[in-house]
Amino acid sequence: MSSFRKSGAxxxxxxxxxxxxxxxxxxxxxxxxxxxxxxxxxxxxxxxxRAGLRRTGKSCRLRWLNYxxxxxxxxxxxxxxxxxxxxxxxxxxxxxxRIAQHLPGxxxxxxKNYWRTRxxxxxxxxxxxxxSAAFQNLIRCNWMPRLLQKMEESSxxxxxxxxxxTVPPLLDQISQHEALTTVQQAPRHGPRNLNxxxxxxxxxxxxxxxxxxxxxxxxSSSESMxxxxxxxxxxxxxxxxxxxxxxxxxxxxxxxxxxxxNNSSCYNMEAINLASTSALGDFASPVGDCHMAENNWVDDxxxxxxxxxxxxWELKSFH
DNA sequence: AAGATCGTCAACCGCCATTAA
DNA sequence: ATTAATGGCGGTTGACGATCT
Numbered sequence: 001m002s003s004f005r006k007s008g009a010x011x012x013x014x015x016x017x018x019x020x021x022x023x024x025x026x027x028x029x030x031x032x033x034x035x036x037x038x039x040x041x042x043x044x045x046x047x048x049x050r051a052g053l054r055r056t057g058k059s060c061r062l063r064w065l066n067y068x069x070x071x072x073x074x075x076x077x078x079x080x081x082x083x084x085x086x087x088x089x090x091x092x093x094x095x096x097x098r099i100a101q102h103l104p105g106x107x108x109x110x111x112k113n114y115w116r117t118r119x120x121x122x123x124x125x126x127x128x129x130x131x132s133a134a135f136q137n138l139i140r141c142n143w144m145p146r147l148l149q150k151m152e153e154s155s156x157x158x159x160x161x162x163x164x165x166t167v168p169p170l171l172d173q174i175s176q177h178e179a180l181t182t183v184q185q186a187p188r189h190g191p192r193n194l195n196x197x198x199x200x201x202x203x204x205x206x207x208x209x210x211x212x213x214x215x216x217x218x219x220s221s222s223e224s225m226x227x228x229x230x231x232x233x234x235x236x237x238x239x240x241x242x243x244x245x246x247x248x249x250x251x252x253x254x255x256x257x258x259x260x261x262n263n264s265s266c267y268n269m270e271a272i273n274l275a276s277t278s279a280l281g282d283f284a285s286p287v288g289d290c291h292m293a294e295n296n297w298v299d300d301x302x303x304x305x306x307x308x309x310x311x312x313w314e315l316k317s318f319h
Numbered sequence: 320a321a322g323a324t325c326g327t328c329a330a331c332c333g334c335c336a337t338t339a340a
Numbered sequence: 341a342t343t344a345a346t347g348g349c350g351g352t353t354g355a356c357g358a359t360c361t
Contacts, residue, residue, distance in 0.1 A: 021330080021331075022329090022330075022331090023329070023330075024329090024330090056331095058331085058332095059330075059331080062329090062330065062331085063329090063330085066329075066330085067329075109328080109329075109330085110328080113327070113328055113329085116327095117326065117327055117328080118327095121326080
């Protein structure tokens, strides 16, 4: 639209060419599609002229790559895709294009928008810096496990066991080697019942005094987040231990628990452990300061259903 | 009902790297 | 070797529909 942005085309050349801006019309889309269908992509400035589009080459390229290209996927991101974005962003940061390469059909723009509108929104609501270790851990220990759970539920639930979980195809594309090299180190045990879990938590809290510098130690804070996650699952753990183990310790999961088996395409959920050994306290404070209880991640549409932070606090209070 | 605010997403901008002339 | 054109990327903006007050 010409009113999309106040016209920067003040040069006589631009005036003469009357370059259009803003949303594309159906007619323009048709012109672009037809031209590319018969001549292919590339040489975008030339393409724009030859196709009869009063657009910059850049604009044409963007429209094609982000919208018109046949393999561009539309619609909501699947849990698998969300999981992958979170995982890859933790590795690479704002390398949207690189991340997009691992999500077929998704564009860097879409991923960037997702991050800004969904992920950073949560950080804002929680008054946490989205780049902080605390928020990273929140993602790893609450959001990602939840996505895993959704992935698990949406895949063939009936055939799933505690030992075998079909690897989401997208996950299969990343870090298999890394996963295989680290998974063996994952401890294989966790609390077997509620009492054991609560005892473990007790122990953690007693140790918490020495681990208050969450910002100074990523490991420390992530360990504490593990425990928050752990707390939130104790009740459920009673009835479905495998699921809880499998979805609730992402810090371990991400580094150690892509238990890929090249033959079976499976990863072993048992490799995901609950046996973390650190403090609860160090993340508790920022959470409290941020009125987490009112920021229900589920109600907020956070990843279509994450932990209720109120629930987390309820469980902590229970202890 | 109407105005204000929020959330989403398509599109633009500027910068940098690469390629072609 | 130089320079202009092009492509690619990440950051940002603004339109618009949805929701809230």
